[in-house]
Amino acid sequence: MNRTRVLALAAASALALAACAPVDDGAEPAASASDGALATLADGRLTIGTSDPAFEPWIVDNDPTSGEGFESAVAYAVADQLGFAAGDVDWVTVTFDQIIAPGAKTFDVAINQVSISDERKQNLDFSSSYYDTAQAVVTLEGSPVAGATTLAELQGARIGAMVGTTSLQIAEDVIAPTTAVSPFNDNDQVKQALAAGLVDAIVVDLPTALYITAAELDGGVLVGQLPAGDNPDQFGLVLDKGSDLTAPVTEAVDALRADGTLAALEAQWLTDAAGAPVLE
Amino acid sequence: MSGPGPAAWAPSATQRDRIDFRRHQARRSGLVAAASTVAVTAVAVLALTSSPGWPRVRQSFFDPDVALASLPAIAQGLWLNVRVMVGCAVVIVVVALALAVARTLRGPVFFPLRAFATGYIDIFRGLPLILVLLLVGFGLPGLRLQGIPASAVLLGSLALVLTYSAYVAEVFRAGIESVHPSQVAAARSLGLTRAQTMRTVVLPQAVRRVVPALLNDLVALSKDSGLISILGAIDAVRAAQIETSQYANFTPYVVAGVLFVALTIPLTRATDAIARRSGWSRSQGGLAGGAL
Numbered sequence: 001m002n003r004t005r006v007l008a009l010a011a012a013s014a015l016a017l018a019a020c021a022p023v024d025d026g027a028e029p030a031a032s033a034s035d036g037a038l039a040t041l042a043d044g045r046l047t048i049g050t051s052d053p054a055f056e057p058w059i060v061d062n063d064p065t066s067g068e069g070f071e072s073a074v075a076y077a078v079a080d081q082l083g084f085a086a087g088d089v090d091w092v093t094v095t096f097d098q099i100i101a102p103g104a105k106t107f108d109v110a111i112n113q114v115s116i117s118d119e120r121k122q123n124l125d126f127s128s129s130y131y132d133t134a135q136a137v138v139t140l141e142g143s144p145v146a147g148a149t150t151l152a153e154l155q156g157a158r159i160g161a162m163v164g165t166t167s168l169q170i171a172e173d174v175i176a177p178t179t180a181v182s183p184f185n186d187n188d189q190v191k192q193a194l195a196a197g198l199v200d201a202i203v204v205d206l207p208t209a210l211y212i213t214a215a216e217l218d219g220g221v222l223v224g225q226l227p228a229g230d231n232p233d234q235f236g237l238v239l240d241k242g243s244d245l246t247a248p249v250t251e252a253v254d255a256l257r258a259d260g261t262l263a264a265l266e267a268q269w270l271t272d273a274a275g276a277p278v279l280e
Numbered sequence: 281m282s283g284p285g286p287a288a289w290a291p292s293a294t295q296r297d298r299i300d301f302r303r304h305q306a307r308r309s310g311l312v313a314a315a316s317t318v319a320v321t322a323v324a325v326l327a328l329t330s331s332p333g334w335p336r337v338r339q340s341f342f343d344p345d346v347a348l349a350s351l352p353a354i355a356q357g358l359w360l361n362v363r364v365m366v367g368c369a370v371v372i373v374v375v376a377l378a379l380a381v382a383r384t385l386r387g388p389v390f391f392p393l394r395a396f397a398t399g400y401i402d403i404f405r406g407l408p409l410i411l412v413l414l415l416v417g418f419g420l421p422g423l424r425l426q427g428i429p430a431s432a433v434l435l436g437s438l439a440l441v442l443t444y445s446a447y448v449a450e451v452f453r454a455g456i457e458s459v460h461p462s463q464v465a466a467a468r469s470l471g472l473t474r475a476q477t478m479r480t481v482v483l484p485q486a487v488r489r490v491v492p493a494l495l496n497d498l499v500a501l502s503k504d505s506g507l508i509s510i511l512g513a514i515d516a517v518r519a520a521q522i523e524t525s526q527y528a529n530f531t532p533y534v535v536a537g538v539l540f541v542a543l544t545i546p547l548t549r550a551t552d553a554i555a556r557r558s559g560w561s562r563s564q565g566g567l568a569g570g571a572l
Binding site: 096097100101102103117119120122123124160163164165168169180182183184185189192193195196197198199241 | 528
């Protein structure tokens with residue numbers, strides 16, 4: 001047996017182990033925030049994650065820093081409640097998988113139309129809901145389902161939705177189409193699939209539906225809303241499981257709801273949903 | 281074998297010593313290997329489980345409940361991968377062989393065919409598969425022509441065939457060009473036509489030589505078959521993604537990974553065994569197709 005080689009191997013293993021020596025990312029000192037109040041990633045700054053591209057009406061022109069668009073406005077309002085000036089807010093780009101990944105997060109909170117659900121609560125913290133929405137069906141003029149007034153008329157249609165969204169789940173559960181709902185990577189591809197004829201109709205949340213039929217699709221038709229069932233879809237801010245910020249952020253959202261800020265922002269950025277009939 | 285022949289052969293004392301020594305050595309190596317394996321595994325497991333993030337990582341990636349709940353959807357998705365892979369593989373081999381033969385045609389009259397094959401291979405080998413998928417998937421049906429399928433699976437398969445046949449055509453061409461010119465000369469001198477020479481002398485040898493490379497492309501295809509999910513088809517990866525976002529837990533990805541590996545490893549071993557039995561691997565030796 002070659003002793004030097006064994007030694008070299010042992011040394012190499014020791015080095016490798018040292019390289020991945022445990023670092024507890026959860027053990028950041030809680031009282032390090034310069035303002036002495038909140039333990040955020042960067043002292044005195046609030047880092048907010050959202051996706052890229054971000055879509056209207058949630059964020060205008062894919063620029064979350066503008067404060068324009070419902071989620072951007074809500075984010076700044078929450079930051080303000082927590083004591084962060086607009087200049088103290090940093091934005092980072094995150095995907096859904098990055099939001100749910102265990103380990104160190106690149107954001108303090110994420111705002112990305114993430115629906116609150118019990119399954120997700122096993123692995124994530126949510127603030128209280130900042131927006132309750134319905135799901136809506138969109139199609140193109142001339143499509144066989146353009147005049148649909150009942151859910152039954154949609155069952156034979158090929159339906160598209162964005163992967164991992166409540167839209168997809170509700171389309172499956174409520175419409176129960178004969179062909180499985182086609183999932184696409186993002187709402188842009190969902191729209192492309194509708195325009196290209198890969199699907200006959202798409203399901204998106206109501207504000208998005210109103211926006212794309214009015215501004216983005218040529219000949220887009222809003223067929224109607226899907227009944228919400230027992231639990232309406234609620235969007236929450238996402239935090240790391242067990243985050244110290246969950247309670248303060250929830251309090252901030254509750255305060256914004258109580259003082260009418262959320263309702264005002266809804267009226268400002270999300271078109272009134274009154275025009276969309278509910279499909280039975 | 282009858283009669284009281286000489287007593288059965290008995291090993292000499294030296295031979296017995298030798299046997300004992302070898303057995304001892306074998307047992308010793310076995311023990312050392314086992315001890316070393318146990319030690320390495322223990323260190324790895326310890327390093328993993330003692331890391332501070334381990335409980336959350338285990339919960340996020342190895343949750344048995346989520347694995348079980350997501351398995352049916354993922355397995356159903358994998359069935360789509362298998363069907364797409366098998367269907368595409370057949371079409372790809374046919375198209376690629378035609379392209380490769382077209383590229384090796386001699387004579388000025390065949391120039392357009394040669395040029396087309398070369399251009400096709402250059403373009404589709406150069407384009408990233410995902411671009412081909414997006415262009416074919418969202419572009420073709422957008423033309424609203426009669427007869428163009430609007431099925432994500434068919435359109436995705438078309439994109440896979442376009443891209444992979446360009447790669448596989450080059451593999452076939454390498455095989456064809458590896459057959460020594462003297463073989464063609466000999467076949468022609470026996471009175472075979474060019475077409476007969478190609479069919480009976482060159483191609484059989486060429487195909488044998490490129491079998492390992494073809495298998496490589498088949499395994500790659502089995503994994504890339506998942507890319508058709510961007511057109512809305514629900515394959516194993518997309519099914520896992522749906523489950524992952526529903527539970528906010530990564531275990532479905534691990535389940536899909538395990539299923540894919542379980543699919544490709546037997547595939548590789550089986551084709552290796554077939555290749556060995558047919559003596560294909562040996563045909564690589566020598567230009568005369570292994571006859572030496």
